[in-house]
Amino acid sequence: MYRDVLILYCRAPNAAPTETGMSRLALSDSDKQARDWFVKTTKALGCTVTIDNIGNIFAVRPGRREGPATFAGSHLDTQPSGGRYDGILGILAGIEMLSVLQEHQVETEFPVGVVNWTNEEGARFPISMMSSGVWAEEIALDRAHNTREVGGGTATVKSELERIGYLGSTPASYRSVPLAAHFELHIEQGPILESEKQKVGVVKGVQAYKWFTVNIDGRDAHTGTTPLQSRADAMLLAARLITHTHRLATAHNALASTGILTLSPGSTNTIPGHVSFTLDIRAPADATVEAMEADLKRDFAALAAGKDIGGLLANSTPGKPLSVEWRTDFVSPATIFHPDCIGVVRASAEAVTGDSSLVRDMSSGAGHDSVYASRRCPTSMIFVPSKNGVSHNPEEYTSPEDCALGAEVLLQSVLRYDRMRAEGKTQAI
């Protein structure tokens, strides 16, 4: 049943990337078109639509009883050259859920709904998960409204909300629009399900991460006239530190990555006196990230001083000491989803696949609207496989079968949660 709708959005597996990408930047004309379609479609399915003053759209189908709705939610906006699945899948599967309920005249105990969160990507307006953050009252409405588009344009979130007609009158807050629960179907954006030949990820939370900039100061010197023992080679030290970081990530069962590295002065025949690089450390638990940070600070200082760590300086020429200085750029603590929601997602996934070996518990490596939703209501997520783990790219691909499977798990999760509520078995956050 899901396939008919979803398949429209799935490209042929061998299509060229240019035939398959999606560029629907937040609050652009194409975002307005998708929003208009969302409102029209959900109203046609019997929903009441509420738009808040950050442009979040809540479509709610009534249940037997009054009360906050159990929501499926995600986002319609994309990266500048994104794929067709990131965010969009969760919204379409939510609408398909409403359609199935309507078609089969299913009456839920409590209302159920679908929410489209504004500007999850933070690509055009550079705050990620912006409007679920405003709804959770963790990001100030003013700050969000006044965020200016990247690339030197003059448009702000507020001016664009007005321009496309999505500046609603309802205050953006969990107090004005409470959610009973939030379930988000999303592509994994990583390779684990595919490589493990599994179908559904039960997402128990979102990894903690910390971003740092590491600055190394050595001394510029001529590559031809400076013997190895006289060098304070910032690039060589950076190479050793990055090599070591990977080893520590392995030891801690964590992730560590360097995505930016700059050096100066930048000449083939000058040993760089300065290198600056980023470090992105992630692990499911905050404590692991903290332990990694402490170990790395200790070991970087030792290596900079010429003390060997793990054989890195073996068969090398001792040089001059260098200095290493750390700056913390961003801290994102771990998010732990709600056991009730995790439980219904797991039960639904096992029921839909009929094979618990196709289902795995996972941490999300990336942030999602569910992070902010989980601060104010029970939340969990459902992951489906991403081909080659690729995302934020026109090559992003999830098979129609996997999309449909995920949509079925989403529907069952919402219905199971509704039943738990009816039976008084759910817990608050």
Next chain:
Amino acid sequence: MYRDVLILYCRAPNAAPTETGMSRLALSDSDKQARDWFVKTTKALGCTVTIDNIGNIFAVRPGRREGPATFAGSHLDTQPSGGRYDGILGILAGIEMLSVLQEHQVETEFPVGVVNWTNEEGARFPISMMSSGVWAEEIALDRAHNTREVGGGTATVKSELERIGYLGSTPASYRSVPLAAHFELHIEQGPILESEKQKVGVVKGVQAYKWFTVNIDGRDAHTGTTPLQSRADAMLLAARLITHTHRLATAHNALASTGILTLSPGSTNTIPGHVSFTLDIRAPADATVEAMEADLKRDFAALAAGKDIGGLLANSTPGKPLSVEWRTDFVSPATIFHPDCIGVVRASAEAVTGDSSLVRDMSSGAGHDSVYASRRCPTSMIFVPSKNGVSHNPEEYTSPEDCALGAEVLLQSVLRYDRMRAEGKTQAI
């Protein structure tokens, strides 16, 4: 005797860099001033001055007999923010040599001279050792003449030679202005003499070097969603390769340096799929550089494929294979100076210092006009200590005592060589 002149050009050791730097770009107005002074001074010391059509200035003091002069030579031009010693010292010491000969009415057997080579630095007009190269007929005159200044200006070498009045009529060639020998006093530009507490370097040649660009292709991926074993992390591989390069340099008693590294896409939360870095490999012998290159190509390919070399992959998570591609950017074979010249420099240095432990044989790490001179006449160089090994920088410093010592070695070397010629003991190249 040398100190009176040389001390004028030596800064106080604790002076601020801004009081001590020198910016005399090739063929600029300040280069013209220094040239005019050079011509006037050498003529006053009884020299005949010849200017060739690349602006090289040859000042020759007659000897008892006719024949090519034995030359002291170096260059008056500097880097944009250079020091007061690189090049200048060799010219001043040459003029001081003429002055001493004149003052003491010394008659040499053959003529002796001083040569100022145009645009050694290649800073304003980007060909290093340009005009000794033209004189040696290893760089075409047209190419040199048409070389345009860096930074978008329209001046060429030829237009600037005309403007400042130094486009001579003598063809720039060793055939028109033969040199009997070329001795160059120069600051070491490295830390060896200082750190070994030695005073004079007898330069036996110039290291071979090769420049490469190494391109790594892996795959961009999200830092949060991509497990270590699913990564093709180009930055991590680059870090390992640079770490390994240093080890191989240690093993080969060679030098290896990475002065430029760029990566893409360049975002804190994206594992770089592509890294490009330069590799500058140097050793006194061509064979060592070739052996390093072969070893590195073999080992880089192995590491890219995930095969451990020297424990670099210990305690790490095996990832996906990457590809490594090499490009050769520049090849400079080793230069071996002439045994006659090396011999007289060594004998002079031991005589002047009175202590052979203060004298060492060296390879030059950097290129000099003596490289091209040595292709057409017997050549050697004399190095004196550089404070902290610093050069191409206002911090460049050599003590007045060391400058004077070097100048005395230069004078003695030229006189000893003249005597060898008189005795018929010199060998052709």
